[in-house]
Amino acid sequence: MDEITVSLLNRGNRAETESLFDLHRVAQVEEHVEIARKAEGPAERVKMADDSLSNNLVNPAVAYFVAKDAAGNMIGYAELYCPADSDEAWLDDLFVVPPARGHNLAQKLMAAAENQAVSLGKGVLMASTHRRNLSTQAANKRFGFTELSEDEDGLIDYRKSLSRL
Ligand SMILES: CC(C)(COP(=O)(O)OP(=O)(O)OC[C@H]1O[C@@H](n2cnc3c(N)ncnc32)[C@H](O)[C@@H]1OP(=O)(O)O)[C@@H](O)C(=O)NCCC(=O)NCCS
Numbered sequence: 001m002d003e004i005t006v007s008l009l010n011r012g013n014r015a016e017t018e019s020l021f022d023l024h025r026v027a028q029v030e031e032h033v034e035i036a037r038k039a040e041g042p043a044e045r046v047k048m049a050d051d052s053l054s055n056n057l058v059n060p061a062v063a064y065f066v067a068k069d070a071a072g073n074m075i076g077y078a079e080l081y082c083p084a085d086s087d088e089a090w091l092d093d094l095f096v097v098p099p100a101r102g103h104n105l106a107q108k109l110m111a112a113a114e115n116q117a118v119s120l121g122k123g124v125l126m127a128s129t130h131r132r133n134l135s136t137q138a139a140n141k142r143f144g145f146t147e148l149s150e151d152e153d154g155l156i157d158y159r160k161s162l163s164r165l
Pocket residue numbers: 027028031032035092093094095096097100101102103104105106107108133134135136138139140142
């Protein structure tokens with residue numbers, strides 16, 4: 001895949017923010033419902049996805065990195081949570097649209113998120129995924145995460161030590 005750019009979301013750009021809402025719905029509704037087999041219906045999931053993104057967009061501890069193709073279409077994103085009072089950062093969401101998968105895009109998004117966490121002084125990156133989400137599990141292992149525990153809902157936590165600056 002040529003000419004892919006990864007950058008911090010420009011929250012002041014309405015078109016860019018709307019593209020993230022669209023992509024976030026696909027990730028949270030289509031993919032997540034399929035994987036985690038959530039009880040809520042699609043309309044409820046869309047509302048939950050939009051509400052969580054709206055809240056995160058006004059939270060200075062949350063950063064979004066977005067990947068765009070040569071035509072400017074948003075084709076992936078990573079959500080990073082860096083609470084001020086913790087040594088840990090959380091990679092809360094990592095998503096690439098199906099046609100763009102397998103071209104190291106997640107790796108680029110992950111690197112951008114990791115750099116940001118390091119630059120904010122974090123020593124640990126955490127992540128979590130469902131046991132049915134095989135692509136994310138494989139990517140997490142490839143990115144150097146260690147698998148921790150799995151809870152009763154099938155959510156697996158991952159941990160990665162970061163090299164400090
Ligand atoms: C996980 C995901 C982000 C990977 O995106 P990607 O751009 O295809 O990943 P990359 O090309 O950067 O691959 C990174 C590594 O992940 C691993 N990997 C990714 N997808 C894989 C798959 N389906 N099977 C096995 N390994 C896979 C590979 O080891 C790969 O490294 P390699 O090519 O050097 O072997 C993407 O498959 C995705 O969005 N899946 C859905 C995630 C989801 O459900 N999100 C919503 C709920 S949070």
